[in-house]
Amino acid sequence: MQNIEMIRMQINYLVTQxxxxxxxxxxxxxxxxxxxxxxxxxxxxxxxxxxxEWLANQAKTSYPILPSQSSYPVPSGNLNQxxxxxxxxxxxxxIAQSNQRTFTIGExxxxxxxxxxxxxxxxxxxxxxxxxxxxxxxxxHFGLIAGKDYTQEFASCHAGQQSILATLPVVxxxx
Amino acid sequence: xxxxILPPESLTNExxxxxxxxxxxxxxxxxxxxxxxxIYLELNGCSGNIxxxxxxxxxxxxxxLNSMVDLKYSNSLMAAExxxxxxxxxxxxDGEYILAVEGAVALKNNGLYNIIGxxxxxxxxxxxxxxxxxxxxxxxxxxxxxxxxxxVSAAKPNPSxxxxxxxxxxxxxxxxxxxxxxxxDWFLGTLAHLLLYGEPETDNLDRPLMFYxxxxxxxxxxxxxxxxxxxxxxxxxxxxxxxLGCRGPVTRVDCPTRQWNGHVNxxxxxxxxxxxxxxxxxxDAMAPFISYDTTRVVKNE
Ligand code: HEM
Ligand code: SF4
Numbered sequence: 001m002q003n004i005e006m007i008r009m010q011i012n013y014l015v016t017q018x019x020x021x022x023x024x025x026x027x028x029x030x031x032x033x034x035x036x037x038x039x040x041x042x043x044x045x046x047x048x049x050x051x052x053e054w055l056a057n058q059a060k061t062s063y064p065i066l067p068s069q070s071s072y073p074v075p076s077g078n079l080n081q082x083x084x085x086x087x088x089x090x091x092x093x094x095i096a097q098s099n100q101r102t103f104t105i106g107e108x109x110x111x112x113x114x115x116x117x118x119x120x121x122x123x124x125x126x127x128x129x130x131x132x133x134x135x136x137x138x139x140x141h142f143g144l145i146a147g148k149d150y151t152q153e154f155a156s157c158h159a160g161q162q163s164i165l166a167t168l169p170v171v172x173x174x175x
Numbered sequence: 176x177x178x179x180i181l182p183p184e185s186l187t188n189e190x191x192x193x194x195x196x197x198x199x200x201x202x203x204x205x206x207x208x209x210x211x212x213x214i215y216l217e218l219n220g221c222s223g224n225i226x227x228x229x230x231x232x233x234x235x236x237x238x239x240l241n242s243m244v245d246l247k248y249s250n251s252l253m254a255a256e257x258x259x260x261x262x263x264x265x266x267x268x269d270g271e272y273i274l275a276v277e278g279a280v281a282l283k284n285n286g287l288y289n290i291i292g293x294x295x296x297x298x299x300x301x302x303x304x305x306x307x308x309x310x311x312x313x314x315x316x317x318x319x320x321x322x323x324x325x326x327v328s329a330a331k332p333n334p335s336x337x338x339x340x341x342x343x344x345x346x347x348x349x350x351x352x353x354x355x356x357x358x359x360d361w362f363l364g365t366l367a368h369l370l371l372y373g374e375p376e377t378d379n380l381d382r383p384l385m386f387y388x389x390x391x392x393x394x395x396x397x398x399x400x401x402x403x404x405x406x407x408x409x410x411x412x413x414x415x416x417x418x419l420g421c422r423g424p425v426t427r428v429d430c431p432t433r434q435w436n437g438h439v440n441x442x443x444x445x446x447x448x449x450x451x452x453x454x455x456x457x458x459d460a461m462a463p464f465i466s467y468d469t470t471r472v473v474k475n476e
Binding site: 042115135137 | 399
């Protein structure tokens, strides 16, 4: 509840700022300021959208409309946590969460990033989540599609770039 | 140049290009620089780059051709045709020249898949011309996706065995201007820089840093949506196009701030994902250009 009150305040603040920006734009004589103000308006609007999505999700979980609202199965244990839209890039992902899960190559092959599934790939026996990685738009990357073991491809395309792997959330091990 | 430019100077694309043009004109007038001969070869491709160049402004293409370079040969723009045109090409090789090449080099059957004319009664292949002219050029500009890395001409299954220009001229320095097509500013700006100040600074893939240094994703007006995970589900949505297959996050070039067709708009500005046309490996490495099954959620699959 306290959260919701804070979000309401934040939205009100953004709306006030947007009103002010629109007023400034309307009375502006020095056009060099225009791009900055427009950018701020744009940012404010997308934050408002983000917050309203969050509120809508919150409302859905408090007053479930239909019992069959399942998306893809959430790892159990945090059921009362609302499905917040993923924030990318995810700097502090709960890596410890469930990264001991094991995958066979067949199981891995179902995580293609399609039809609501996450996108996973394996490198050196570790399974990584690339669903929201910027370089993997539409779960594809330089001709590679998610759901496979790319140990060799990684070694040939990103030799000496272990740091890339360090930034990816680990979801488990390939067995 | 008359005096220095003091701040606040305008930093728009138009203003910068305009300054380059007027500086070049001034220097030409004072004979500080000389017009240089330019040979523009069109090899295995669609001539899309030359079409794009005709859309240039500040400097516009006609201006560039008439006042900054001495165009010795251009398949699309010259009046001469047939053997007469090829004669001009061969004669131009005697002096110093800048070589600009668009289109890939077709290797199959010793280059016979791409013939650019007849010389001494025999077909002159693109492969022959690229090697011969490339070896003797003072500077080489590889223009567009096909010339820089094979591009669309080299897309699978690549029936003509097309490759980028560097492959047939492995030891020559060249400036690479990837893009499908090249933006007129990237080509004309690079050429103006070459004439005024010499070769521009390039990255490790030979792309001029002045145009190719920032990731599209880092200058994209939809970035706030990406950072908050708000994604478009279909073409036309105004949010981040990542889930539809946007290649802005792997493509380094200045489209978001430069824009196209006289700097009026660009793909993401028109609600369609970036297809990574200025990334090496385009188009195969940038496929799929659009994908709906990453946004569609199928329940109980
Ligand atoms: C076919 C082989 C591959 C090629 C040609 C390739 C190419 C590239 C290129 C060119 C970039 C840099 C984009 C830029 O910032 O300019 C990149 C980034 C990236 N690649 Fe690959 N890649 C390949 C395989 C892989 C594999 C197997 C993985 C799996 C982990 C991977 C993960 C990434 C990630 C996460 C980034 C973003 C790095 C960052 O945040 O800076 N790549 N790739
Ligand atoms: S639309 Fe493309 S370039 Fe823009 S923020 Fe989204 S992924 Fe990045």
